[in-house]
Amino acid sequence: MYLGIDLGTSGVKVVLTDEQGAVVRTTHASLNVSMPRALWSEQDPADWWEATCQCLDALKASQDLSTVKAIGLSGQMHGATLLDENGDVLRPAILWNDGRCDDECHEIEAAVSDARQRSGNIVMAGFTAPKILWVKHHEPDVYGRIHKVLLPKDYLRYKLTGEFASEMSDAAGTIWLNTESRKWDSILLAATGLNESHMPALFEGNAVTGELTASLAERWGMKSVPVAGGGGDNAAGAIGCGIVDPGQAMLSLGTSGVYFAVTDTFRINTEQAVHSFCHALPSRWHMMSVMLSAASCLQWYAGQSGYEDVGAMLDDVEQSVSYSDEATPLFLPYLTGERTPHNNPYAKAAFFGVTASTTRAHMARAVIEGVSMALADGMDAVHQSGVSVSSISLIGGGAKSPFWRQLLSDISGQNLTYRKGGDVGPALGAARLAQLAVNPDKSLSDICFQPEAEAEYKPDPKVNEAYLAKRQQFRELYYAIEPFWSSPKKQKTFTN
Incomplete structure (x- = not known):
């Protein structure tokens, strides 16, 4: 047996798999996010550990864990x-969707002129490095006592093993990694006042990073088994869906929306x-577009508009509003800003074109379409990076809806495959x-095979053509109102 622990934003999920890769048991514990101020998003790491222990305690109560051979970790990135x-x-840990440190991003790029070439990425407010500068500027007493900076899943590793370790896919999301050479970059670290001693040791995702402590092994009825490097949630989700070779891609519909191509x-x-990040396997990288609010937009509108849940909202839209309805x-x-392709933490969500004929179902369809068009723009950006894609798999909780799957195919113009077990994703990959x-003697294909395809979706040419025009309106609307979303420090003041 093998354990995969996934530390998500909304909860911890643990899966138990057998030698054939089948999921034997799963457990889950929920987490809450604190947003005490505009743009802030935080969690208490103690809650992560408590939720992990709840999951493993529950798993032990229903399953003999003495045959577990190893543990893998996955988790939300950038925290x-x-x-x-x-x-x-x-x-409290500052999370991936926290947007408070835009000024610090500019400070890092000013200090390191080739920061984008070194890391492969724009320095964005969601990434880890600018968060440290924010702490330096606003909480100097905390900054002065920093001994180690860990990513969320690597804090769980520390609690499980006592080791300070990370792996390439998650480390690439800090801005401190030289993504091409897969090593900590001393110049990028120095831009935030840190050095390699503040960082965990680096491993590949399929390497052993430590062993479960004796006390925890006794608590859960296990041996002191190895703990693998694991992966950031997107890389681990790709591993769980068999997305390991160049040409393979996945579209993940979770709290955020991710398009990932190897x-x-x-x-x-x-x-x-x-x-541009490392994959969780040696000698592999991936290009990735990220929208910060994907399925969370649907959850937000369903809750605000009185639907019982997102499923009820999707059913209502499918039955009552067509793609050509002008209302x-x-x-x-952009409920929490946006990354690809805009890199704008100040972007806001907006409805445009509401008429007297617009109903709750029309508004709901607009939300679903808006998320889908933003995802499609991200997919296009990855393809325009010179990445050739031969197959795209759908994963994530949002992908459970056949209606939304087909709509995504129609809007993006891409063939999509929904695979069984795709909602397990990162935990299975871990x-x-x-x-x-x-x-180490087993082949990659023996372990990281693609789950069985449950359904295939191809774009309807007529519907896709209609959405090409709507997508152009969608883009033009963003750029028309983008000036209203600039940094508060950059906004113009008008006087009479």
Whole structure:
């Protein structure tokens, strides 16, 4: 048996798999996000650990874990978890969707003129490095006591093993990694006042990084098994869906929306805010577009408009509003700013074109279409990076809706495959990386195979043509109102 632990934004999920890669058991514990101020997003790492222990305690109660051979980890990327010299947490972790440190991004790029070439990425407010500068500027007492900076899943690793370690796919999202050479970059670290001693040791995702402590092994009825490097949530989700070779891609519909395409070379497209990260396997990289609010937009509108849940909203739209209904407005889905292709943490959500004929269902369709068009723009940006894609798999909780799957195909113009078990995603990938770590003689294809295809979706040419025109309106609307979303410090003041 193999354990995969995924630390998501909304909860921790643990899966138990067998030697054939089948999921035997799953457990889940929910988490809350604190947003005490505009643009802020934080969690208490103690809650991560408590949720992880709840999951493993529940798993032990229903399953003999004595045959577990290894543990793999996955988690939300970019979060800044700050520890003092005693290993104690200094402040709440600043999360991936936190947008408070735009000024610090510019400060890093001013200090390191080739920062984008070194990291492969624009320095964005969601990434880890600018968060540290924000702490330096606003919480100098905390900054002065920083001993280690860990990513969220790597804090769980520390609690499980006592080791400070990370792996390439997650480290690439800090801005401190030289993504091409797969090493910490001393110049990028120095731009935030840190050095390599503040960083965890680096491993590949399929390498052993430590062992489960004896006390925890006893608690859960396991041996002191190896803990693998694992992967950031998107890379681990790709591993779980068998997206491991160049030409393979996936579209993940979770809280955020991600388009992920594997390459065997390091590429850069910062002009369109495409992320260039290491994959969780050696000698592989990936290009990735990210929209910060995907399925979360649907959850937001369903909750605000009185639908029982997102499923009820999707059913209502499918039954009552067609793609050609002129009463459907445009919706810009930027509830928490945006990354690809705009790199604008100040972007806001907006409806445009509401009429007296517009109903709740029309508004709901606008939300679904807006998220889908933003995802399609991100997919186009990745393809324009010189990445050739032969197949696209759908994963994530939002991908459960056949109606939305077809709409995504119609809007993007791409063939999409929904695979069984795709909603398990990162946790399954973490378990597979654990299996790879203790079975080095097994081939990658034996362990990281693609799950069985459940359904195929091809774009309807007539519907796709209609959406090409609507997508152009969608883009033009964003750029027309973008000046209203600039940094508060850059906004113009008008006087009479």
